[in-house]
Amino acid sequence: MSELWGVLEEHLPEFSAGLWVTFRLVAASLLIAIGVGTAVAALRVAPLRWLNRIGGVYVETFRNVPLLVLLIIAFAGIRRAGIPIDPWVAGIASLGLYTAAYIAEALRSGVFAVGKGQIDAALSLGLSYPRTMRRIVLPQAFRTVIPALSSLVIAMIKNSAIVGASLVALPDLLKSARQVQADTAQTNEVFFWAAIGYLLLTVTATLGFRYLERTYAIKR
Amino acid sequence: MESKSRWRLIAIAFATLLLVSLGIAACGDDDEEETTAAPDVEVEEFGADTTMGKIQEAGEMNIGVKFDVPPFGFNNPQTGEVEGFDVDLGRYIAARLGVEPVFREANSDNRIPLLVDGTIDLILSTMTITEERDLEIDFSEPYYVANGDVLVPTGSDIQALDDLNGNRVCTALGSTYQETIKEEAPDAELRLVDLYSQCLELIQTDAVDAVSTDNVILTGMVIQDDTLELLGLNYTKEPYGAGIPDGDTEFKEFVDESIQQYIDDGTWEENYETWVGQYVPEEQQQGPPDITLEEALKLFPLEK
Numbered sequence: 004m005s006e007l008w009g010v011l012e013e014h015l016p017e018f019s020a021g022l023w024v025t026f027r028l029v030a031a032s033l034l035i036a037i038g039v040g041t042a043v044a045a046l047r048v049a050p051l052r053w054l055n056r057i058g059g060v061y062v063e064t065f066r067n068v069p070l071l072v073l074l075i076i077a078f079a080g081i082r083r084a085g086i087p088i089d090p091w092v093a094g095i096a097s098l099g100l101y102t103a104a105y106i107a108e109a110l111r112s113g114v115f116a117v118g119k120g121q122i123d124a125a126l127s128l129g130l131s132y133p134r135t136m137r138r139i140v141l142p143q144a145f146r147t148v149i150p151a152l153s154s155l156v157i158a159m160i161k162n163s164a165i166v167g168a169s170l171v172a173l174p175d176l177l178k179s180a181r182q183v184q185a186d187t188a189q190t191n192e193v194f195f196w197a198a199i200g201y202l203l204l205t206v207t208a209t210l211g212f213r214y215l216e217r218t219y220a221i222k223r
Numbered sequence: 224m225e226s227k228s229r230w231r232l233i234a235i236a237f238a239t240l241l242l243v244s245l246g247i248a249a250c251g252d253d254d255e256e257e258t259t260a261a262p263d264v265e266v267e268e269f270g271a272d273t274t275m276g277k278i279q280e281a282g283e284m285n286i287g288v289k290f291d292v293p294p295f296g297f298n299n300p301q302t303g304e305v306e307g308f309d310v311d312l313g314r315y316i317a318a319r320l321g322v323e324p325v326f327r328e329a330n331s332d333n334r335i336p337l338l339v340d341g342t343i344d345l346i347l348s349t350m351t352i353t354e355e356r357d358l359e360i361d362f363s364e365p366y367y368v369a370n371g372d373v374l375v376p377t378g379s380d381i382q383a384l385d386d387l388n389g390n391r392v393c394t395a396l397g398s399t400y401q402e403t404i405k406e407e408a409p410d411a412e413l414r415l416v417d418l419y420s421q422c423l424e425l426i427q428t429d430a431v432d433a434v435s436t437d438n439v440i441l442t443g444m445v446i447q448d449d450t451l452e453l454l455g456l457n458y459t460k461e462p463y464g465a466g467i468p469d470g471d472t473e474f475k476e477f478v479d480e481s482i483q484q485y486i487d488d489g490t491w492e493e494n495y496e497t498w499v500g501q502y503v504p505e506e507q508q509q510g511p512p513d514i515t516l517e518e519a520l521k522l523f524p525l526e527k
Contacts (some may be wrong), residue, residue, distance in 0.1 A: 170416065186401075188355065
């Protein structure tokens with residue numbers, strides 16, 4: 004037990020630096036994922052077939068390629084092509100665009116949950132399609148998919164560990180923990196604290212989504 | 224009706240393809256390689272209660288080597304086999320037991336756990352002898368002495384250890400250099416990866432400015448890419464030892480004897496020439512280690 008606390012006390016700077024890197028990586032990726040995910044969901048449900056197609060190609064591309072492969076392409080591939088992409092940019096873009104595909108699908112299911120009658124009503128009242136989306140459909144869609152989004156964000160926080168473990172090699176929480184583990188050889192203790200670090204992030208996310216759910220949920 | 228039978232046909236074709244590919248996969252090796260020719264040495268029988276006896280009982284010896292570090296342990300894409308200086312030493316030790324060596328991939332980060340949990344019987348994975356590692360496992364007498372060096376793209380501004388400060392430097396997670404670089408160049412920006420081949424990828428794509436680790440590993444990178452060069456700094460001495468399960472003194476004695484014999488009968492020199500000697504200039508050539516385990520341990524003492 005004392006060893007457990009000893010490792011944390013002695014290596015707190017490494018652990019907190021790693022947690023901070025993971026937090027920034029997750030926060031930036033989340034912004035991209037929600038922005039791009041919403042745009043792609045809008046394309047997927049647009050009334051124009053070729054827009055649907057573009058959205059479909061995006062989702063199928065980013066959902067069907069393993070994150071690790073995306074990371075290698077986004078970093079080593081692009082650098083080999085002569086573009087000196089920064090590890091942070093490669094990591095955030097890969098994780099964000101990958102998660103965006105899932106968020107787009109979740110939102111699409113939310114859009115379908117909004118009755119067709121509401122869309123018809125909005126359009127017949129003279130609202131343009133984008134405006135109908137923005138004012139009528141998406142706000143309801145977001146509410147419906149809050150529980151699903153919560154799962155996706157938790158998955159994204161955990162997927163951030165793949166970014167650090169890949170060639171991109173950001174000094175994230177897992178990497179810092181492995182560095183401490185190599186220094187101290189206290190495997191169990193070190194990874195216990197790494198798990199706690201990830202738990203801090205995921206529990207915060209869960210609580211945030213629970214708050215959103217309570218505030219914006221459609222009363223039933 | 225017609226479309227239904229067509230679908231059935233497609234399904235059958237797909238299933239056949241799947242089965243055939245599974246069959247092919249089963250025939251091929253996964254992450255292990257077996258030896259072709261065993262060196263010619265005397266085989267001694269050991270008691271069933273010793274590690275040697277157990278290995279003889281099993282008929283194979285699992286040896287953890289690097290798969291991506293020429294010229295010590297690497298998967299040769301042309302032959303599909305693992306080759307190198309460490310691999311040849313492993314073959315020699317296995318042959319002394321009259322068993323087949325099975326080479327498993329063991330990198331800087333996972334080799335000690337693999338030995339501790341019994342997945343492998345012996346580590347021969349360019350592992351520097353340190354007191355810290357000695358807490359978890361035992362070491363054989365040194366079988367090779369490497370030196371710490373720095374690899375840069377030809378014509379780089381980095382010419383000395385000091386120049387690493389402010390630059391991005393790659394080394395392997397869990398290697399001795401993780402600490403050494405922090406001491407020698409505290410302001411260097413460390414990039415820690417799992418495999419040395421990833422360091423090569425990073426320096427080739429200009430994602431790091433230098434790679435620092437044992438000169439023999441770096442020499443392997445220069446063999447693969449001649450736009451890179453070694454600085455020849457030799458700033459650390461890294462005696463390699465075989466990793467043996469903690470407290471297994473009989474097995475350690477056996478491995479030590481094997482290494483001594485390997486050196487005495489000239490096999491060491493022969494393999495050195497094959498894997499290292501021919502690639503380095505005359506003045507950098509070296510002989511078998513002139514350092515004992517005790518002295519080696521003092522080079523990397525425990526902190527505090």
